[in-house]
Amino acid sequence: MLDKDQDKMLSRVRAAKQEGYYPYFRAITRSLGPEVEVDGRRLIMVGSNDYLGLTFDSRVAEAAEQALRCFGTGPGGSRFLCGNMSLHENLEERVAAFVGKKTSVVHTTGFLANLGGLTCLSGPKDVLLCDREAHASLFEGCRASGARVLTFVHNDPASAAGHLAKISAKHPEAEVLLITEGVFSMSGDVCELPALIRLKDSHPGTRIYLDDAHGLGVMGRGGRGTAQHFGLVRETDFVMGTFSKALASIGGFVASDDEDLMVFLKHQSRALMFTASLPASSAAAALACLEIIESEPERVERLWEITEKARRGYRDIGLVTGSSKSPIIPVFIGDEQYAFRFSVELFENGVFALPAVYPAVPRGQAIIRTAFMSTHEDRHLEFVLEVLDKLARKYRIRACDLETPDQSLAAAGQR
């Protein structure tokens, strides 16, 4: 039996489906990277996290196939017991070296890496101080840790500093883990890492946990991540990342220079010990991607080239895109239902991009999340810009249609 709130939610889903503006769970029948097919129709994909377009690289597919033939389709158990493969250990070594850390622990997904990482790196006496717009997996990890959880204003080091001062005064014995994302998954904002790291000077003992799911393969020299981008790898205590985005696979890791702590994590993470390990084909695909990224830095360069072209195109249309500094460029809509309708119309016009609504973004600040890939050709972008221009005029979401960007968000619901 559903309770009242669950029933309400279900009614909203049913109404959206009946009225034709339900945008989620679209079944892709064939994927070709920057283009996908849905029910025989070809669409331009501008929502994928396959930033370097490696999902369709034949070398990656071959490595996955070879591993599958050698190790089988499933892992046969958790890493702790019978499912630990040499591939996992190679991957731990390679990815740690890639992000500039001594060692890492691979989990089956990025979500599980955050869950396992945060529960093992903190205890009930500690404080987890987390950016308010952090990913759900970080909040799940915070919750499961049993530590005191506080949030600071999104990407605002001054807000984090205020919390740290209060924590020092009230709980001087508490260890603080400051949690942020390198590139925020919805807004595309890049974190203020230098300012956050400087807080360690006035609050010694504070450690930094950087979820770089969207920075890996994207930010820094050759895609080595956000900490590398700022030259702050050593100062960033923990770098977490996933293989499910630029590394065209699935899986996640936590990397650190503290080797003892990583051994502890490996033996204490319930999210690692009590779930099946990463299948061999996925581990081999991630390894192959690392090799390609290292030898072909031009992929990262192309990603930034197409991203900057897109950003200029959005600006010329007059879209409100917030403060994104990455290949994730949100188009602000405001009202949730309006964003659903906008996404459905994008779809009907040949563009696959989805809305993000609360709790993925703050309430009333729905966006269409667009993201670019190095394999997007200029003709793909031109098509997307043409459609966005047409719909932005129709939906009156351009900055010039709105009195102020803030009002735009509030007013969107009343159109």
Ligand SMILES: Cc1ncc(COP(=O)(O)O)c(C=O)c1O
């Ligand atoms: C910032 C962030 N962290 C963690 C994850 C979880 O990663 P995975 O999809 O590998 O489980 C995601 C996935 O969307 C993410 O965006």
